[in-house]
Amino acid sequence: GPVMIKIAHFGDLHASEKTKAEALPMLMHILEECRKREVDAIINCGDTFDGPVTLGDKGPVHDLLDILHLSTSPIYCIEGTKSHDIPGSGDIFRYLDNVYNYKVPDSIALLNTNAGLKPRYIDEAKPHAHISFLPALTKSYFAKDLTVSPEEMNQMIQEKLRAILADFGAKAADSPKPHILMAHFTVTGSQTSTGQVLMGGDIQLSAADLSLANADYIAVGHIHKQQRIEPNIYYPGSPYHLNFGELEEKGFNIVTLDDNGNMADVELG
Secondary structure, three states: OOOEEEEEEEOOOOEOOOOHHHHHHHHHHHHHHHHHOOOOEEEEOOOOEOOOOOOOOOOOHHHHHHHHHOOOOOEEEEOOOOOOOOOOHHHHHHHOOOEEEEOOOEEEEOOOOOOOOOHHHOOOOOOOOEEEEEOOOOHHHHOOOOOOOHHHHHHHHHHHHHHHHHHHHHHHOOOOOOEEEEEEOEEOOOEOOOOOEOOOOOOEEOHHHHHOOOOOEEEEEOOOOOEEEEOOEEEOOOOOOOOOOOOOOOOOEEEEEEOOOOEEEEEEO
16 A cells, blocks of 8 residues: 655644743643654744744753754754854754754755754655745845846846746655645745735745646645645744734644655644
């Protein structure tokens, strides 16, 4: 029969001194559920932090690292919005042998033990899958020439993002299935907790753009309301209530896929 892989998908933890009383127990709960359910990999789609990260006595960083280190599954992270995941903040994960952090686009076959797998996972070399990473990127990442109009700039960025996504699709073509795409962006048509549909402003990707990656499950972070945009595009939402007016159920997704890339199940953890 088909080989199944189980993945937990969360994002927007926004851990800070202010939120640690909720954020840290929630993270603990997620990892405990993942252990119980024998999840193969955990994916964290950005905005792990909420501002500067200090290793001193202040802030929740030591506790956060201690909790992450308990995970029995490898954890793959992408960096979120630069105002939350301040550049350099993800470097803190290098102290952990079970966390992988991506700040620029990348795409790896997880079967390949040379794909940067840390010693803890080399023996198992699982899960059998391909993951592509699309962190939140600044406009300056794309545009050396900042003299163009905002409209031209956005169009230029869209084109570059589409090229990146198409490249992910090409890289994953010869890899084991499923192909999982992690992204931290606004997907056109997504809704906030207060119900408004987001338009304009920040860099957006449409479902058609995302389909260029030819991914079986598209895991997105950034919007705090849990939702499904297309049959395979999901925001898990923030794992706890962050803003006034968020009344919906909170949590994370547990996704089961087979080695043909078929989604067997998505449930709220």
